[in-house]
Amino acid sequence: MADVASARWTVHTEVFDGPLDLLLYLAKRDGIDLKRLAVAVIADSYLAYLDRMRDLNLSVAGDYLVMAATLVHLKSLELLPRLPTVVEDTDEDPRQALALQLAEYARYREAADALQDRPRVGRDVFVRSPAARDKGEDLVAPMDAFGLLDLYYDLLGAAEEPEPILELEASGPDFRGCCERVLDALDAAGGRGELGQLLGSLALRSTRVITFLAVLEIARLGWLGLTQTTHLGPVEMVLQSPRADVDLDAISGWVEASGE
Amino acid sequence: MSDECPPDVLPFPDRPGGVGAGVVAAVEALIFAAGEPVSTRRLADVLEVELEDVRLAIQLLQSRFRGAERGIHLERVAAGWQFRTAPVFGAQVLQMLGHRPTKLSRAALEILAVVAYRQPVTRHEIDRLRGVDSGGVLRKLLDRKLVRVGGRRDEPGRPLEYRTSGAFLEMFALPSLGALPRLRDRVEPESDLEDSDQDV
Numbered sequence: 001m002a003d004v005a006s007a008r009w010t011v012h013t014e015v016f017d018g019p020l021d022l023l024l025y026l027a028k029r030d031g032i033d034l035k036r037l038a039v040a041v042i043a044d045s046y047l048a049y050l051d052r053m054r055d056l057n058l059s060v061a062g063d064y065l066v067m068a069a070t071l072v073h074l075k076s077l078e079l080l081p082r083l084p085t086v087v088e089d090t091d092e093d094p095r096q097a098l099a100l101q102l103a104e105y106a107r108y109r110e111a112a113d114a115l116q117d118r119p120r121v122g123r124d125v126f127v128r129s130p131a132a133r134d135k136g137e138d139l140v141a142p143m144d145a146f147g148l149l150d151l152y153y154d155l156l157g158a159a160e161e162p163e164p165i166l167e168l169e170a171s172g173p174d175f176r177g178c179c180e181r182v183l184d185a186l187d188a189a190g191g192r193g194e195l196g197q198l199l200g201s202l203a204l205r206s207t208r209v210i211t212f213l214a215v216l217e218i219a220r221l222g223w224l225g226l227t228q229t230t231h232l233g234p235v236e237m238v239l240q241s242p243r244a245d246v247d248l249d250a251i252s253g254w255v256e257a258s259g260e
Numbered sequence: 261m262s263d264e265c266p267p268d269v270l271p272f273p274d275r276p277g278g279v280g281a282g283v284v285a286a287v288e289a290l291i292f293a294a295g296e297p298v299s300t301r302r303l304a305d306v307l308e309v310e311l312e313d314v315r316l317a318i319q320l321l322q323s324r325f326r327g328a329e330r331g332i333h334l335e336r337v338a339a340g341w342q343f344r345t346a347p348v349f350g351a352q353v354l355q356m357l358g359h360r361p362t363k364l365s366r367a368a369l370e371i372l373a374v375v376a377y378r379q380p381v382t383r384h385e386i387d388r389l390r391g392v393d394s395g396g397v398l399r400k401l402l403d404r405k406l407v408r409v410g411g412r413r414d415e416p417g418r419p420l421e422y423r424t425s426g427a428f429l430e431m432f433a434l435p436s437l438g439a440l441p442r443l444r445d446r447v448e449p450e451s452d453l454e455d456s457d458q459d460v
Contacts, residue, residue, distance in 0.1 A: 017367045018392025063392045105389060107444050111373035112366065114441050118432045122362030124350040125335075125433065127342055128295040221409050222402070247411050250420065 019067035020105045022049060027102070034106065037099040039078055043071035074098065147228055151195065151235060152212060178207070178214040179248060186224075187243040195226070195235035221250060279316040283309055287317040297340025297430065338429035339436060362431070367397045372406060372428065377443050380410045380421035398422070406431065 016022040026045045032038050050068060074095050119125045186193050195215060202208045215237065218224040223246045225238040239246075286307050291298055304314045318334070318341060325334040325343070335344050345353055354361055364372070371394050374386050386394045401407040402422075410423035424437070434440060 017370065018390055020391035061392075067391070101391065103446065105391065107446065108370060108373045108377070108389060111377060111441075111443055112369035115369050115373055115376075115432055116364075116366075118434075119347040119350075120362055120364075121344075121431045121433070122359070123354075124347040126345040126350075126353050126357075127430075128292075222405065247409075249412050249418075250409055 019046075019064045020102060021109075022046065022064070023067070023102055024106055024109065034099060034103050037095055037102070039071065039074045039095050039098075043075040046071055070098065147235070148216070148226070151199075154196075175210055175214060176248060178211045179218060182211060182214050182218065182237075183239070183243055183246055183248075186237060186239050191239040191243075193237050195237055197234075198237070218246070279313050279320070283307065283313050284317040284320055287314060288321055291321075291334070291341050292343055294342075297338045297342040299340045302340075335433060336435040337433055338426045342430075344433070365397065367394070368401060371397055371401060372424065375401075375407055375422050376424045376428065376437065376440060379423040379437075380413070382413055382419040382421055384419060386422075 016025065023042065023046065026032070026042060026049065027034055027037075030041065030045055032042055047068060050064060053064075077094065121127060182198065185198060198215075199208050199211060202211055215224065215226075219226050219237075223240050225240050227236045227238065228234070229236070287303055290303055290306060300311060300314050300318065303318075304311045307314070322334045324330070325332055328346075328348075331346050331349060332343050333346055335342055337344075350361075367390075370390060371386055374389055375381055378385065378389075383395065383398060386398065398407065402409070404427075405425055406428045407422050408425045410421050412418045413421050428434075429436065
């Protein structure tokens with residue numbers, strides 16, 4: 001087992017899903033009771049394992065190193081005699097905090113295993129295929145990023161009408177307002193609309209750009225589906241949930257956060 | 261089958277009149293045609309019959325579509341009803357379709373478990389619980405629509421909150437989130453950690 005270090009070996013799979021996963025494995029392997037975490041023992045096993053991962057040319061991610069530092073720190077605490085006053089001041093034993101974190105993680109690992117064992121659609125059980133669920137619409141293909149990019153350049157170039165010399169708007173076009181207008185327009189039209197048409201109806205290039213970004217953001221958050229029947233054809237927007245369910249705070253939050 | 265029942269009415273112990281065979285057949289047809297899970301309410305609306313009639317029809321259909329002698333089962337998933345193939349034939353169905361089985365990495369399953377049991381949950385809470393960055397896998401789960409954005413947490417930074425989706429319930433054959441197996445009780449670390457080395 002120990003002499004597997006060979007130049008020919010490349011390990012593609014991630015062996016452990018993070019330091020807690022590795023700690024759980026080691027605790028199980030070495031028979032360490034999680035409730036009474038023997039820090040000195042587990043710290044040594046952990047560090048030995050990290051060395052072995054390096055021998056196998058596995059890159060050791062930062063999370064693992066942070067945990068190594070934590071374990072070494074906890075081990076050092078255990079070796080040093082503590083002054084009684086210090087013990088009184090600390091309301092929580094750091095080792096206990098780690099044991100708690102591990103125990104909590106172990107619960108969700110078990111839950112994940114239970115999910116893994118459930119009959120799963122597409123693996124154990126099968127339902128009628130989406131093709132059979134065709135809703136009688138035209139055959140549509142989901143939009144790809146390049147189609148959207150073409151559309152974006154089209155709309156930038158399509159500024160035929162001269163921009164007004166003087167623009168009297170109380171405030172510039174705002175992202176949230178554009179999101180609302182997109183959603184309202186779609187809602188009024190029965191939940192669907194055509195992207196080029198929507199953008200073409202806007203006079204100002206700046207408004208068009210922001211509206212385009214608004215559509216992308218709403219689609220990214222899954223409330224809007226974008227489909228295109230033909231190559232370079234019109235882009236159909238379909239609301240994926242009722243207008244009232246769309247949480248505009250989630251949509252425009254990042255713009256406010258980034259200090260628009 | 262008892263002889264007292266008229267031929268077009270199926271017997272039901274808890275309802276003297278039973279439910280018409282026509283309703284049972286219609287419910288069967290609608291659930292088959294829908295493909296995706298369809299609710300009792302929707303079936304009653306379309307068929308213009310009482311909710312109770314649909315319930316009885318489903319009860320009867322469920323007793324027909326179950327067990328080892330049927331290849332298709334009637335299952336309750338995501339607050340609706342759906343016909344699904346029996347799990348024992350998973351491998352054969354896959355082979356016939358020429359598909360590869362739906363795979364989820366252990367990291368993905370862990371994140372799904374955390375979101376399912378603790379929703380609404382923020383990315384930071386998931387990362388902290390797993391002790392490792394979960395961003396990439398979480399994004400894939402969002403793309404696969406198993407996890408959805410469920411708003412923003414009212415705290416500094418207004419982080420996004422995540423929830424499981426209807427597709428999650430469908431994928432794992434769950435009628436509702438309440439049907440998730442109970443999470444094991446928290447095991448409190450023994451408080452005698454400090455006592456154990458009092459003599460240091």
